[in-house]
Amino acid sequence: MQKYALQGKDFSQIYDLLALRVLVDEVHDCYSALGVVHALWHPIPGQFDDYIAMPKESMYQSLHTTVLGPGTRPLEIQIRTHQMHRLAEYGVAAHWRYKEGAKRDNKFEEKIAWLRQLIEWQKDVTGAQEFVDSLKTDIFQDQVYVFTPKGEIKELPSGATPLDFAYRIHTDIGHRCVGAKVNGRLVPLDYQLSTGEIVEIITTKASKGPSRDWLNSSLGYVKTANAREKIRQWFKRQQRDENIARGRDQLDKELSRLGVSGINLEDLAKQFKYDRVDEFYLAVGCGDVSQHAIASKLVEKEEAQKPPVLPTSSSRPALPPSGIQVMGVGDLLTRLARCCHPVPGDEIVGFITRGHGVTIHRTGCPSVMAHEERERLVAVEWGRVREQSYPVDIRIEAFDRDGLLRDVATVVAEDKINMTAVSAVTNSDHTATITATIEVTGIDKLSRVLSKLEAIKNVYVVTREVSQK
Template sequence: MAHRLGISAIKNELEDLSFAVLYPKVYEEIINLVKQRTPKRAEFIDGVLDSIQQDLKENKIKAKVDGRPKQYYSIYQKMVVRGREFDDIYDLVGIRILVDSVRDCYGALGAIHSRWNPVPGRFKDYIAMPKFNLYQSLHTTVIGPNGRPVEIQIRTHEMHQRAEYGVAAHWKYKEQAGDTSVAGEEDMVWLKHLSDWQSETQDPAEFLDSLRFEIGAKDVYVFTPKGKVVGLPSGATPVDFAYTIHTDVGHRTMGAKVNGRLVPLESQLHSGDVVEIFTSKSVDAAPSQDWLNFVASSRARAKIKQWFSNERRDGAVESGKELIVKAMRKQNLPLQKLLAADGIVKLAHDLRYGDVESLYAAVGENHISAQSVVEKLTAAIIDEDDSSEPFELMTKNISADRKRSGNSGVLVRGDDDVLVKLARCCTPVPGDQIVGFVTRGSGVSVHRSDCKNVSDLEQQPERLMDVSWAENTKSLFLVNIQIEALDRGGLLSDVTRVLAEHHVNILSASVSTRTDRVALSRFVFEMGDPAVLDHLLNAVRRIDAVYDVYRVNNS
């Protein structure tokens, strides 16, 4: 919202505050990386500033020149969007030049391009063509000293005040300048559109979803036949235009003219087009489901889906129930037992549907597959049947001088001759709080107390066992760790080197990089002395760009 209103000071502050709260470990790592590289970068920026100030002085342009501070969230976003490493992003220097007049803006631009070559395609003239939020500035990127790119913004003091504090600052400046005219609709087109839009949208989730899309979308500006400007996302069609005017106009759309010519409804609009919508007066007028294949705005898409959801719910309920019954018959499953009231109601509740009809409707509308519902119902019935089966401890014939507890490292209170195994879901090691659970045919399974499966096991307290670690065990234990780091070259090599230095036997490893440039590395290894585990984790955490490392469950 602050971005749309052109209040970059609030926008930047909110982004960094939110970044620190939502991704605290990534935020701290970026701060540390910035601190490490600040001295050399400051020296380079000082040299660039001296050169620019000298050129402007020679051209008799009065200006204030300073280095733009790097916003932490902006650095992170560029790493994600551009797929670049931290050093590549942070090396990009930003300079801001504030002058007294528009003429001086272009004079300063010429002086800078005379000294350094501009990067093709990186020049933007937002003075001649302001952004939707009245933002104005000249943007250029040049190849500066030592071949390093330098980003430069040039604007007047008035433009800077508006960019930092938004359209309110723009009105205030006009008042101070003696301009008593009231800001026209063009200054607040988007905010007025937002107000109208909110009044006609009943579902808060739908409104929020559409707002998120609108905030990030690039705009196309078209005109109504009466000359009113309407902002639409890039790739918008006449159907998007119709729903922007009013929901009822969208539902009744039957044709469109663009610049006086009839066009298909799926035609893409371009800035400057004049759009006219033809609507049907029939009481049966309704949107087409095919429109979902080409509409570009989330608002139009949400409105179309909402219409079908409201008008066809009954049909979806019947269709969903038929699909579930058909899937059960195909597998020769007992319909009466699986569709018993308690079972299907509990499943609907577990899947977060308000009632059984909502579950049937979700299946009918392809939000969830009938096969998935049948599998969950079947699994629930099987679990109930299994809980009533008898169970017993499985013992293993071992000699008196070779107790099982000596091999597993775990003692079972009341019986030393019980088969014991360490659960692979949480891989407990000595020092962990543990709990034992009697399995069917496999002795006692030992879990960490914080294992996510323990909550399910506690529902059968009669099968829980008191277990403890043996004092002097010489067993090998499996350890499963996950490492999270900002992606960079040589990261995997540094991690494996640290693990090797601690003499652990790596059994498996998996490495992946998310779209947000966070590298996730998972290692499973054997360790004979769990006492050194904390030391190992601390050593990994000290690796450059690593911001977290912890033990995980295999699941």
């Protein structure tokens, strides 16, 4: 209306209009404009819709009213803010990027234009909605757009969780988060959000703060670096001595769980760029160094300057290439010990057998430590091998419940790990012991699956087993 007033025109000159759109700056201006409209012209009963108070499912917002305009001709008027107009014209994604001050992205805008064109093409085609839905992943594969309960839009990277959303809203909301609802239903905190979902964060003032599990990348609680850093900063503000003690316990637990022994902690700390072991403990306790990172460093140590693989004896074709280098020896048959099941990343030692080449054990294996013929031990190291799986025995201790074994099998299967044997025993104190043999490609993969198994309800410890034979 302002446009026509500036041009010196009145409504007698724009009778051809069937509808009029009014754009204002703020939400309260929408209702002020509505009052002016209804004061000027008589509203038609039953022809008023408030989509600002009650947005459509597409998050469209506007005031719609139809009045008897000049000449008693019906005139539909839409009143909305500029932001509401941007959402109506260009969709959720473009509106939000503009609102958050994102830099102009020509490729992104081309995708928006393409999507709008596709919608036009598919309007009269059966299954058009399914067609458009199938395109969302391809077009917006790098980000998701979700809503707060108040309709605010938040952009997050693909794979983001409710915790990422909570920390995007406010640091304190993330710290006090105890649960989440998506589209009105409760979801776990590692739930991966999808575009268009409405996310509600459940908080409590009684919260003791973030869980250290949130920093475990294997468990998938947070995706964004922003959320991860805020969680780390929270732990850093805790007592230094407490974090050092916790870090020492966590490191000991991780090395014990992986069955790793004989590690020089000063060397391990220097691998993470810490000059002192206490500083390394502090980093572990604060969450700056994760369990998976420790396992990965153990693998890196083995992979550094690996020698080429030595061929195995053709007389034993049934044995897979072990990829073991026996120091100072040429072509020699090697095999992995069944008592301790070494995997790449483990510290290993060779034992010269009579007529069966060299058996490879983990350093600290009870079978080797108990052997009296120490002169038959030889230095060995992992060579470069194609990726293959190695058997590992694990032990799970838990409070017994229905479905425990099923949940264990599900976690292993979801990680695409083969389980070759499993047994479960219910103890008299209502605890359960599950032993299993799984096949992993290395110690880092083992660390990941052990973390996930330990996160199962009622499970209180998961360790790598070593035969005492």
